[in-house]
Amino acid sequence: MFKARLSVVCGRVQPRPAKSSVSAARTFTSSAPRSKQRLVILGSGWGGYEILRAIDKKRWNVTMVSPTNAFNFTPLLASCAVGTLEFRCAVEPVRKFSPQVVCYQAWCDTIDFKQKTLKCTPATAPLEYEGSASAGTTTKDTSDPGTGNAFKLRYDKLVIAVGAYSQTFNVPGVKEHAHFLKDVRDARAIRTRIIDCFEQANQPVLSDVQRRNLLNFCIVGGGPTGVEFSAELHDLLHAEIQRHYPTLARMAKITLYDVAPNILGSFDKSLGIYAENKFRRDGISIKTRHHVERVEKDRMFVKEQGEVPFGLLVWSTGLAPNPLIQSIDSLEKHDKTQSLFTDQNLNVITKEGHADPDVWAIGDAANIKGQLHPATAQVANQKGKYLAQKLNKIVKDQEHTKPFEFQNQGSLAYLGDWKAIYDRSSAETVKTKETGRVAWLLWRSAYFTMTLSIRNKILVPTYWFLNWIFGRDLTRF
Numbered sequence: 001m002f003k004a005r006l007s008v009v010c011g012r013v014q015p016r017p018a019k020s021s022v023s024a025a026r027t028f029t030s031s032a033p034r035s036k037q038r039l040v041i042l043g044s045g046w047g048g049y050e051i052l053r054a055i056d057k058k059r060w061n062v063t064m065v066s067p068t069n070a071f072n073f074t075p076l077l078a079s080c081a082v083g084t085l086e087f088r089c090a091v092e093p094v095r096k097f098s099p100q101v102v103c104y105q106a107w108c109d110t111i112d113f114k115q116k117t118l119k120c121t122p123a124t125a126p127l128e129y130e131g132s133a134s135a136g137t138t139t140k141d142t143s144d145p146g147t148g149n150a151f152k153l154r155y156d157k158l159v160i161a162v163g164a165y166s167q168t169f170n171v172p173g174v175k176e177h178a179h180f181l182k183d184v185r186d187a188r189a190i191r192t193r194i195i196d197c198f199e200q201a202n203q204p205v206l207s208d209v210q211r212r213n214l215l216n217f218c219i220v221g222g223g224p225t226g227v228e229f230s231a232e233l234h235d236l237l238h239a240e241i242q243r244h245y246p247t248l249a250r251m252a253k254i255t256l257y258d259v260a261p262n263i264l265g266s267f268d269k270s271l272g273i274y275a276e277n278k279f280r281r282d283g284i285s286i287k288t289r290h291h292v293e294r295v296e297k298d299r300m301f302v303k304e305q306g307e308v309p310f311g312l313l314v315w316s317t318g319l320a321p322n323p324l325i326q327s328i329d330s331l332e333k334h335d336k337t338q339s340l341f342t343d344q345n346l347n348v349i350t351k352e353g354h355a356d357p358d359v360w361a362i363g364d365a366a367n368i369k370g371q372l373h374p375a376t377a378q379v380a381n382q383k384g385k386y387l388a389q390k391l392n393k394i395v396k397d398q399e400h401t402k403p404f405e406f407q408n409q410g411s412l413a414y415l416g417d418w419k420a421i422y423d424r425s426s427a428e429t430v431k432t433k434e435t436g437r438v439a440w441l442l443w444r445s446a447y448f449t450m451t452l453s454i455r456n457k458i459l460v461p462t463y464w465f466l467n468w469i470f471g472r473d474l475t476r477f
Contacts, residue, residue, distance in 0.1 A: 036061035037395065040118065040155040042108050042324070044071050044094050046377040047363035048161035050384030051391070053452070057100040059395040063153060064103045067123035069094050072183040074377055075447050076460070078229040078414075081187040082194065082236040083472035085463045091184050092452050108162070108324055109150070113331075113359065118153045157358050157394075159387065160340065160348070164319035164364035164375070173295035178315040181225055190314060194236070195476040197311035198245050208251070213309035215252040218300065220292055221316035222256060222263030224413045227275060229314055230256050231416035234282055240472045255285040257302070262288060264421075266374065267411060271421045274435050278415050319375055325365050331356075334367055341369040344403030346387055360387055373406050382406060412443045 037060060041048045044066035052064055071092040079085040094103050106120040166182060168174040179190050194217075201211040217233060219226045233254055242249040256263065256279070263279075263286060264272040279286055291303040299309045321338035332341040332349040340348050340361045347355040349369060363380035373379045386404045393400040410424030410432075420439040424432045434442060444464070451457050 037156040038063065038154060039157045039159070039391065040065060040153060041159045041161060042066070042118075043161035043163055043363065043365075044068060045161060045163045045363055046071075046074075046380035047384040047387075048159065049092065049094070049452075050381050051159060051161070051388045052094070052097060052101065054385065054388035054392075056392045056395060057097070060391070062097075062101045063155075064094055064097075064101055065106050065108055065118070065120055065153070066094065066103075067105065067107050068183065069103065069105050070184070071452075073451065073456070074182070075412075075450070077181050077184065077187045078225070078232045080184065081181065081190040081229060082232045083191060083240075083474070084232060084235070084467055085460065087184045087188060089451075089456055089459045089463060090187070092456070104153075106151075110327055111158070111160075111324070113356065116155050116158075116358070118155065118158075119150055120153060121150050155358075157391065158360070160324075160359065160361040160365055161363045161380070161384070162322045162324050162365050164322055164339075166315065167318040167320040168315065169317065171292055171294060173300075174292075174315055177295045177297055177300075178220070178313045180315055181229060190312065192476060193312050194233070195474060198241065198248055199476070201248050201251070201311075202245065211248065212251050212253070213298070214311040215248060216308070216310045217252065217254050217312045217314075218257065218308065218310045219255070219314045219316065220257045221314075221318070222258030222260060222286075222288065223266065223316060223318070224264065224411070225316040226256060226258075226314070227264060228414045229316070230254055230279070230284055231414050234284060234416045236472060240474055243471070244474060253285065254283070255287060255308075257287045257290045257292065259291055260288060264413060267413070267421065267423045268425045268433055271423050271433055271435065275413070275415055275421060278419065282416060319364055322365055332369070337367070339364065340366045342366050344368060344371075345390070345401070346383060346404055362387060368404065371406075376411070378409060379406060412439070412446060414440070414443055 039055070039060045040063045041051055042065050044052070044064060048064070048066070049071035052062070055062055071094065073090045073092070076085055076090040080087050080090050097103075104120065104122075105124055106122045108118050108120050110119045166180045179193065180186050181190065197214050200206070201214045206214075219230050237249055237252050237254070241252065262269070262272045262276070264275055276286055287302075287305070290305065293301045293303050295313065298311070299307055300313060302308055319337075325333075325340060326338060328340070330351060332351060333339065334341060342348055342361050343355045345355070346360045346362055346366070346368070347357060348359045348361050348366070349355055362383035364375045367373065383404060390400045408424070408427040410422055410427060412420060412422050414420045418440050419436050420443040422434040422439040422442050424430065448457065448460055451460055
């Protein structure tokens with residue numbers, strides 16, 4: 001593959017000598033003014049983006065490193081995947097803080113805690129040039145996604161908020177043939193696939209057996225993400241699909257798989273039973289205690305069921321450690337999840353048992369030693385707010401020794417037909433739980449309140465209203 005950096009001369013793209021890539025990398029990581037401390041934030045998720053919003057950008061020299069240039073509002077992704085909301089309702093651009101903040105769309109590969117340096121690889125598509133043999137290839141065809149030119153960054157203070165990946169439990173074929181629901185790109189792919197399934201099933205050359213196979217929608221994972229996507233898909237099938245594909249709608253089927261004996265295991269047991277009963281009344285098949293052995297194109301093999309053909313498979317079975325976190329061997333980690341251990345001030349802990357005063361870890365990549373918090377957006381967001389306040393006091397040479405305390409605001413899950421469940425039974429104060437329409441109102445008001453920008457506070461209720469009046473758009477584009 002052509003790996004030299006490229007330059008544009010008089011409108012034509014020409015290869016630049018390999019030697020210049022070194023100097024270009026040095027220019028790329030030019031040193032910050034000495035008057036400001038250099039703060040590097042790894043990740044633009046719920047924790048990292050919250051720090052980016054709240055940090056004092058006049059006192060800190062802030063650099064954001066993330067493989068995406070946007071924050072994904074994950075609770076609304078299931079709605080986006082079926083057309084209830086448009087995709088831009090669930091994203092916030094990182095670039096809105098430029099030029100106060102330097103943003104690099106890149107992966108952080110390694111961290112040198114002694115030298116305070118990061119080695120990063122660009123996450124942008126490979127550069128192409130006229131006549132190149134690699135022109136027209138996609139990032140999937142490259143052995144090293146991105147431009148291939150690694151660069152280094154220095155930091156004075158570092159926040160590790162890289163999140164986690166989707167857990168596959170090493171089931172063969174999952175990464176190749178299943179869809180995940182972690183960001184807007186996943187939601188777009190799922191939405192396109194749903195429409196493709198119905199358009200393909202509508203062709204007159206197919207038999208009814210082939211149509212039923214195409215319209216079998218399987219979701220693996222009975223947590224909040226899998227349940228909410230099942231509910232949103234059910235709403236789509238019984239509204240717009242029923243109206244525009246009446247014959248095919250009767251052939252469509254939703255099946256929810258989980259290895260546990262019940263779905264929504266993190267919720268109060270009575271709420272999980274309520275959700276199961278509602279799903280069964282709605283015709284959603286629930287297969288608990290089922291184990292997927294392997295996945296192939298358009299079919300999967302379940303230990304208790306045998307071969308199961310599908311048109312769409314959505315995989316949502318928990319979290320796997322980020323490769324960056326796996327590569328770190330100088331810090332204490334959780335034995336099972338491999339997440340970094342931190343103290344109550346969110347500083348990482350070295351193997352020698354000392355807290356590193358210049359490095360913090362938040363979100364799904366970290367856990368407070370001796371405490372067990374759920375791997376949710378709520379926890380990451382609260383840690384982000386706490387750490388932003390701490391950093392703003394540190395830069396002013398003010399003390400901030402108050403430890404982090406998680407305030408459990410409860411858990412929500414949408415179940416379809418304008419019904420939901422709300423669980424706050426494990427909170428320290430005001431223990432409560434709700435079901436049905438009241439919980440749905442709480443669900444919608446909570447996520448409307450949590451949307452970060454004024455733009456999305458306008459867009460989200462607007463699309464809710466428009467889809468209530470006119471229905472979801474079934475256009476494939």
